[in-house]
Amino acid sequence: MQGLEPTGDEDTGKDIKDGSMVQSVVVAWRLLDALARSAGPMRVTELANQLEEPKAKVHRHLATMRYLGVVEQVPGSEKYRLGWKLYQMGQLTFERFDLKAVAEPYMARLRDEVHQSVMLAIPIGVEALFIANLDYVAAGLPKISGVSGTVVPPAVSTIGRIVLAYAHRKQQEQVLGQPIRAYTKHTLTDVKALRERLETIRTRLYDYGSEELTLGIASVAAPVLGAEDQLLGIVSIVGSVQFILDPPSPMQIAYVQACASAISANFNSTAYNGIAKPLR
The missing domain is CATH 3.30.450.40 (GAF domain)
Structure with missing residues (x-):
């Protein structure tokens, strides 16, 4: 999974300047990217510090993605990891x-x-x-x-x-x-x-x-x-x-x-x- 970095597409910078990027989607993607790159589940505080985002904001995004099945909370823990739905989506992508x-x-x-x-x-x-x-x-x-x-x-x-x-x-x-x-x-x-x-x-x-x-x-x-x-x-x-x-x-x-x-x-x-x- 690649990070949210410039890809060489000439439209990328223009989109950012025009304000056409949805910031909540950007944050959600960065959270997924951080969880994918991590060697293990991560706490809200760890994610907030890594992304340099407010802890409350990170918690809201995680709660929403947890509801959607994209991330899950480790039972008996305050840590989060990627969810089963992402695995299913990955399998479908892999088949293509x-x-x-x-x-x-x-x-x-x-x-x-x-x-x-x-x-x-x-x-x-x-x-x-x-x-x-x-x-x-x-x-x-x-x-x-x-x-x-x-x-x-x-x-x-x-x-x-x-x-x-x-x-x-x-x-x-x-x-x-x-x-x-x-x-x-x-x-x-x-x-x-x-x-x-x-x-x-x-x-x-x-x-x-x-x-x-x-x-x-x-x-x-x-x-x-x-x-x-x-x-x-x-x-x-x-x-x-x-x-x-x-x-x-x-x-x-x-x-x-x-x-x-x-x-x-x-x-x-x-x-x-x-x-x-x-x-x-």
């Missing part, structure tokens, strides 16, 4: 904006080229949600796969780091300001190293990891980007450490980036220009 349908042909080509299972995830706040997987199955080898609907925590895997790399700065600080859980002895938990890795991801447009969440499993992932470099999803290969080394082969990196480039091109992204040619 079908990343999975666009991605799967390229994912199939990637699977057949590198002989590894391929996963597609989307960002949900600072976490990632698997929405599609194409398994690679070969005689005599165990099937290594993920399960659609699985939520991946931030920071501690290739997919989690890519989501965090494209998250809002405040979200990054909320995650990195807390102890990072080590799932195995290979999990990257050093905050300084994580900050450097997040910067690197946005430059090289891929990440990799070995045995960070599960022993014996490695992955290579690349971001799927939109026209303004917003993160739409993450495509990755996952397999045994016997076949995805640390670091992975240049060929594996190139194919994962080529797949991400091809999917991104369908959403008018030019982020991979000069880095990876789209997979055909």
Whole structure:
């Protein structure tokens, strides 16, 4: 979810000057944006301070949006979070904006080229949600796969780091300001190293990891980007450490980036220009 910032549309400034923007809608949107970016539910005072709006005004907006089902109050708490109705609206939007349908042909080509299972995830706040997987199955080898609907925590895997790399700065600080859980002895938990890795991801447009969440499993992932470099999803290969080394082969990196480039091109992204040619 993007913040209320200039988009480059020439009419934006004119609309503001003409007074045609409805300020109550602006405040409501900023509240939703703040709740979406937050790592957890927020109190009225926190929201008022962040938006620099009167507490009473923020409370009135939240009460109205709560009545509409757009936000909800955490039971037994004074904190607010996004409501179920937004999830339903998001599902309807997602069905129209079908990343999975666009991605799967390229994912199939990637699977057949590198002989590894391929996963597609989307960002949900600072976490990632698997929405599609194409398994690679070969005689005599165990099937290594993920399960659609699985939520991946931030920071501690290739997919989690890519989501965090494209998250809002405040979200990054909320995650990195807390102890990072080590799932195995290979999990990257050093905050300084994580900050450097997040910067690197946005430059090289891929990440990799070995045995960070599960022993014996490695992955290579690349971001799927939109026209303004917003993160739409993450495509990755996952397999045994016997076949995805640390670091992975240049060929594996190139194919994962080529797949991400091809999917991104369908959403008018030019982020991979000069880095990876789209997979055909």
